[in-house]
Amino acid sequence: MDAMTDTALVEARGLTKHFQSGGATVRAVDGLDFRIDRGETVGLLGESGSGKTTTGRLLLRLTPPSAGEIRFGGADVATMSGPALKRFRTRAQLVFQNPFDALNPRFTMRQSLAEPLINAGVPRSERAERMDAVLRQVHLPDAAGVLANYPHQMSGGQLQRVVLARALILRPDFIVADEPVSMLDVSVRAGILNLMRDVRDEMGLAAIYISHDVTLVRYVCVRTLVMYRGRIVEDGPTEDVVRHPRHPYTQALIAAVPVPRVEQNRAAIPLKPARHGSGDLAVGCGFRDRCPYAFERCFAEKPELRPAGAGHLAACHLDP
């Protein structure tokens, strides 16, 4: 890419977001440490309420952190202003979840794609070429036909391609995609997932895919972070995380995913029922109440991420 010796594009250090709700503190994001290298595709896997969407918003500076910092290309995102902030807004892009909501229904595709170009000050003379190029990238070759359309004239799969094109048109270094295919049908979803693989391979873009879907993350992401109750409990090469999950939560999650075949003998890992608002999460492991292996230390001491294999970290007091 360039002459930088450090390969990290995005770095989160102690990233924290707490909300106040009815006098109680909700630890939505509770001290995350991770890095995303240039060109690296990372999955952020977690259930609803795990803090994964808030993490995505923090990374794009759409919401301010309560503590901790994010560095983008070495610079502190929180203190950016003026031209530096504008440049950040160009280089880091969000891909919206629901293609049916993401585009203005009164805008043609041309208008929707022109908007970011205008905002970024791309000269009018370059715009048509940029639109054609990005539509080819998302495999919508009939640019003239597509650009004249309004959202209601397009299928869900086509719309999701335009939504992705809109995020890519400013040639960002980093995209955050929050549940990018959850609204699409199976037969269409496969095409979008393939497109995401192509984007990964062709553009050298760093990306974080936020999802509850293990199969999606596995298909597109080289590395996977697993979040549970505001913390990263596992971080490793995706195939290793899927085949040899180290954290008991990840183990239960992987075991619970059904496969599309009848002869499946995937024994579930029985978890204790989740209890609402049990205990103070400032102390101990967030998974202790449901974990089949929890012991005293899990209630007394917060497990830190530690090595659990090659390039693989897990936050668990059990021996890896």
Added chain:
Amino acid sequence: MTELVTQETTGEASARRDVPLLLSVRGLRVSYRTPRGTMHAVDGASFDVGQAEMLGLVGESGCGKTTAARSLTGVLAGNARVTGGSVTFTGRDLLALDRQDARAIRWTEIAFVPQSAMNSLDPVYRIEAQLLEVLARGNIRGRAARLRARELLDMVGLPHTVLASFPHQLSGGMRQRVAIALALALNPLLVIADEPVTALDVIVQREVLDTMRDLQRRLHVSVIMITHDISVVAYCCDSIAVMYAGQVVESGPSAVLLGQAAHPYTMGLCNAFPDLERAADLLVPIQGSPPDLHEPPTGCRFAARCPFALERCAQEPPPLTEIAPGHRAACWRSGEAAALRVRATEASTWMP
């Protein structure tokens, strides 16, 4: 053309399986009045549900699976109308019932579990009150009803403390369990569950599916599970009916359907679905999109997207025909299914 489908399938219904039939749907047609005219959401759909059988009604959004299932209990939207076909349930034609009789069957014989229990539970009543209300419809009241309410919570694995809770105080998984308890309250013969676990997290999804399957086997109740998720169906359903563009294009035992699919749409769906236990190979999408059901095509509705389509396919609609015991497919080339299945596994087959 739909008459053809109906005729082909009615005669042989009884010979097909050893499980006695509870429900038999033949040539069902339901249409919606829309600003653009008449939309034929369900257009000649046929399928069976055996006694104590769990059937997965599978298809993508807009294929008519929810409309088909809802028409069984007569709870269709105001602009919808059943325009043809028959629904035989324990010897009666459900489509011929008047409003009062249809209402009498709901909960007592056919119960419904919705996608999001938040929509079926009343937010201002405690769970016990809602259970008692359903039980009262079956004339179970007083002490007997209170005992039954507790028994139902035991069945779905919820603590009795839930009785005093309001819906918003429960998690999504707990609410879905309450919805299952409500559905089972009056010992129905058939439970229709519409995407019952889609809104739940993976681990909770598995727990709720296990509960549903265990109860279904223990109580010998029949279930129609409506879902877009082949994995969910593979996990818990005995048989599958695949819908496409308002029609059932293939049906049969789960293992047969997923292992030896005979309709190209089913083959394509299987290709497009990721499998966590196998290598993360290329997923192959099905090109194009389903037809507009305001003006459905004349021939096979999948022909425009089908890599194996012949000239005939675009002209004549293939009838749903039995190709092996209990296995039916609506495809002119189902005789060549084994060869087509091999070609269907190759990604190049599906490329434009």
